[in-house]
Amino acid sequence: MLFESSRVRLRKMTEEDTELYHKWRNDVDVMHSTNPSLDVYSMEATKEFVDHVILGAPAAKSYIMVEKGNEIPIGIVSLIGIDYKNRNAECIIDIGEKEYWGKGYGSEGLKLLLDYAFYEMNLHRVSLSVFSFNDRAIHLYTKIGFQQEGSSRQCLFRDGEWHDIIHMGLLQNEYFEKQKQNV
Template sequence: MLFESARVKLRKMTVEDTELYHKWRNDMEVMHSTNPSLDVYSLEQTKEFVEQVILGSHNSKSYILVEKEKEIPIGIVSLINMDYQNRNAECIIDIGEKEYWGKGFGPEGLQLLLDYAFYELNLHRISLKVFSFNERAIRLYTKLGFTKEGKSRQSLFRNGTWHDIIHMGILQTEYMDKRLK
């Protein structure tokens, strides 16, 4: 399924995206604000992860975020831990191409994912986790309508300091009400 906004579109991730994803997954600057584990992965480990976890799971859906003007893949958005019975999922976004940071591509991509989750999949609730030092992401999520629901205190150690992981969520009705305004 293809969704697009003024500047970006989502396309389903394929095995052909593995090397690009591998580049993003091993870029410590990219992963610093989104991945609790700052491990370096071999290409073989990434291939296995893509095939088994990203593409092989019935409980996740991943899409490459493509900048439309140049047709350049710039990141990935995913719904993971999908619980169809209770209509819940967790979302993840990574902008892997750093020259696109801070230019509004992330919000556009995440909004497309939320549109898909709430309007097409009819999910009831989407959650996410964000590191407490990632203030820009927290502002984005709040602007999209996510609410802080709690935190895992001092559960992330980065740069010699303990940080909280903040848990946020949004309900389908909250998202739809916000979109109508």
């Protein structure tokens, strides 16, 4: 099935997920490696973000990652800034439930999203941005086939130091080739 792997199922994000997303969005540990601002958001601000940016944007598709064994929502994967004319988009992934970190769930969820992006939507290119200190994510993205395309030098101040934001991209034909190698 398109939106399922052995342990993860993707389901479309709905307005009912706002409270759960609010919990993840305000967890400093969760956002440390993905959100540049680390602000604390009010429920009203999160609701507005979900309504207008996640659910209300025609150029975005967001899915809740559900751990199939217990039917527990564990994170979110999204395609944003979808440019249908030029067949490209940016992807985002956050595992909100920390006990699922480092166990391959992010890899499964991201592969499901990329399968959808490249096989179903026929996108040509998917990009992402990652903080330079997020070694685990960089390793995952490289393993899937993303290539570093550049960086924004020292544009993130985190934990008393300046860090780069690395920009990575993956082309449809590269993804297909990588899938053949992994069979």
